[in-house]
Amino acid sequence: MGTQPLPSFPGFRVDGKRALVTGASRGLGLAAATALAQAGAAVTLAARSAGELASACEAIRAQGGHADALVLDVTDSKAVSAALAARPAFHILVNNAGMNRPKPLADTPDEDIDAVFDLNVKATFYVTRTVARRMVAAGEGGSIINVSSQMGHVGSPRRTLYCASKHAVEGMTKALAWELGPARIRVNTVCPTFIETAFTAPMFADPAFRDFVVGRIALGRIGRVDEVMGPIVFLASEASSLMTGSALMLDGGWTAA
Numbered sequence: 001m002g003t004q005p006l007p008s009f010p011g012f013r014v015d016g017k018r019a020l021v022t023g024a025s026r027g028l029g030l031a032a033a034t035a036l037a038q039a040g041a042a043v044t045l046a047a048r049s050a051g052e053l054a055s056a057c058e059a060i061r062a063q064g065g066h067a068d069a070l071v072l073d074v075t076d077s078k079a080v081s082a083a084l085a086a087r088p089a090f091h092i093l094v095n096n097a098g099m100n101r102p103k104p105l106a107d108t109p110d111e112d113i114d115a116v117f118d119l120n121v122k123a124t125f126y127v128t129r130t131v132a133r134r135m136v137a138a139g140e141g142g143s144i145i146n147v148s149s150q151m152g153h154v155g156s157p158r159r160t161l162y163c164a165s166k167h168a169v170e171g172m173t174k175a176l177a178w179e180l181g182p183a184r185i186r187v188n189t190v191c192p193t194f195i196e197t198a199f200t201a202p203m204f205a206d207p208a209f210r211d212f213v214v215g216r217i218a219l220g221r222i223g224r225v226d227e228v229m230g231p232i233v234f235l236a237s238e239a240s241s242l243m244t245g246s247a248l249m250l251d252g253g254w255t256a257a
Contacts, residue, residue: 010238015040019236020090022074022127023097025052027197028147028228032094035229036236037065041092046070074123081130089134092236095124096147098165102158102203113161120165124172132180141184145235146173148189150251170247177245186244188235193251195223218253 019036023029024045037043037060045060045067047053053069060067072083074097098120101112128144135142151159152166169189176187194200194213204210204222214220231248234240249255 010241012233012237012239013040014092014233014236017041017091017236018088019043019092019094020046020070020084020127020131021094021096022046022072022123024094025049025056027199028192028195028225029094029096030056031225031229032096032145032147032232033067034060034063034065035233036092036094037067038063039233039237041236042066042068044068044070044087044090046072046074047097048073074127075118077122077126080123080126084127084130084134089138089140090131091135091140091142093128093131093142093144094147094232094236095127095145095169097123098147100159100162102162104158105160108161116161116165117168120162121168121172124169128172128176132176132185135185136180136183139183142186143236143240144176144180144185144187145232146187146189148173148191148247150191150193150249150254152189152191153247153249153255173247174245181244186235186240188240188243188245189247190228190231190235191247191249191251191255192228193217193223193254195225195228197225216254216257217251218256221252223250223252 019041021029021033024033025047033043033045045053045056050071057067057069073079101116146169148169149166151163152170155163173187173189180187231250
């Protein structure tokens with residue numbers, strides 16, 4: 001009797017892949033870039049801050065990773081097209097650049113609406129459009145990961161604008177999964193809950209707000225930056241080869257209520 005054949009696990013490595021991460025100079029973007037570099041990808045870190053990008057790339061290279069910087073305003077459609085046309089096609093895209101200006105809808109000025117939609121929605125369109133064109137032309141498949149939020153699936157006080165933008169990203173992701181599937185390009189979202197970062201620190205300085213957030217997370221705590229790293233690598237790798245059009249919830253149970 002012969003040995004029973006076992007299935008082969010593809011693993012979580014992304015060796016030989018080229019990855020682009022937007023909003024990569026700090027926070028979740030830097031964590032995503034670091035994780036992909038540690039998993040074997042050559043990572044391009046894109047953001048507006050040249051100094052922070054240079055420091056981030058230096059730190060990744062000091063660990064033995066491959067990283068280069070791209071100073072880019074992703075809300076500028078022409079700049080996005082020009083900058084990415086000069087580079088080889090990417091295999092992995094992480095659309096992480098985003099922002100929030102929480103306030104009641106009645107107090108939300110037009111400039112906030114424009115700023116949030118320009119970065120959270122339109123910039124995701126611009127970058128994805130250019131990267132996807134190159135992915136399709138290269139014919140090597142790929143993985144596009146849109147950093148959404150639990151707020152792309154629920155509502156919350158003072159977050160009408162942010163929720164609207166992230167619900168838009170979720171819809172875009174589902175449509176693109178069908179559009180790009182024939183080219184073997186997968187499109188998914190990661191949906192974190194509130195994460196401890198420099199960006200969220202001022203919000204959590206308010207004990208009442210911290211209590212409000214923790215009270216809605218089943219795990220009873222706020223998320224950490226490193227807890228987003230594994231899911232990013234999972235979605236970038238062949239370990240998730242059957243996933244597209246999906247939302248990977250990293251919400252500590254928030255949306256399970």
